[in-house]
Amino acid sequence: MKILAFAGSNSKNSINKQLLNYTLGxxxxxxxxxxxxxxxxxxxxxxxxxxxxxxxxxxxxFYKKIKEADxxxxxxxxxxxxxxxxxxxxxxxxxxxxxxxxxxxxxxLLSTSPGSYGGGNVMEVGLKYFxxxxxxxxxxxxxxxxxxDNFQNNEIVNDELKNTxxxxxxxxxxxxxxxxx
Ligand SMILES: Cc1cc2nc3c(=O)[nH]c(=O)nc-3n(C[C@H](O)[C@H](O)[C@H](O)COP(=O)(O)O)c2cc1C
Numbered sequence: 001m002k003i004l005a006f007a008g009s010n011s012k013n014s015i016n017k018q019l020l021n022y023t024l025g026x027x028x029x030x031x032x033x034x035x036x037x038x039x040x041x042x043x044x045x046x047x048x049x050x051x052x053x054x055x056x057x058x059x060x061x062f063y064k065k066i067k068e069a070d071x072x073x074x075x076x077x078x079x080x081x082x083x084x085x086x087x088x089x090x091x092x093x094x095x096x097x098x099x100x101x102x103x104x105x106x107x108x109l110l111s112t113s114p115g116s117y118g119g120g121n122v123m124e125v126g127l128k129y130f131x132x133x134x135x136x137x138x139x140x141x142x143x144x145x146x147x148x149d150n151f152q153n154n155e156i157v158n159d160e161l162k163n164t165x166x167x168x169x170x171x172x173x174x175x176x177x178x179x180x181x
Contacts, residue, residue, distance in 0.1 A: 002069050003071050004071075005074070006037055007074075008075065010084065016077045018147075019151065020034075020073065020075040022151070023108070026169045040062050042058050042089060042090070042093055045096070055093065058093075063094045066101060072106070072108070073110070076109070077122070078122035101135075106175045108140050110142055114148055117143070118145035139171055140171040140172050
């Protein structure tokens with residue numbers, strides 16, 4: 001089983017990267033391709049650029065990583081209720097190579113923010129985008145509120161939240177086992 005994992009953030013100190021790393025730590029026997037979206041920074045998508053110059057190599061590379069994966073773990077940062085520009089730009093380039101591009105891909109979708117809604121707005125966007133537009137199979141999703149209170153020293157310190165996240169990870173793992181069977 002091969003997993004592509006990324007946080008939807010280009011911040012060095014990203015809390016979504018921290019939540020993602022914790023989650024990946026719970027996935028045994030899985031080949032993980034952990035990507036930093038900073039490594040996929042491209043010119044802002046425009047139809048004119050695409051028609052004039054084609055696709056940036058980085059868009060092709062990201063698309064290939066998706067195609068090689070059985071599943072994806074994504075943790076979304078929320079900027080003004082939406083994806084970060086850094087993530088959206090990559091997704092727009094990839095979507096012009098093929099849309100929908102996530103058919104048959106199992107997805108564990110997470111989001112966290114420092115506030116009470118846990119990135120709930122971007123989760124709503126993400127469920128619709130990754131599930132409906134890109135046609136992925138979102139097998140589990142969870143928002144993680146008050147990150148800085150609930151996550152300390154690489155551990156989830158709120159038992160209820162920890163159980164929820166571990167449950168979602170188990171659901172995701174089970175869905176991958178179904179592919180193997
Ligand atoms: C431009 C910008 C917009 C933001 N908008 C929201 C928002 O709409 N809702 C929210 O809960 N947090 C918002 N935040 C706070 C982010 O949730 C916070 O910066 C978080 O750490 C981002 O995730 P990251 O650390 O993984 O990058 C915003 C932050 C920035 C820089």
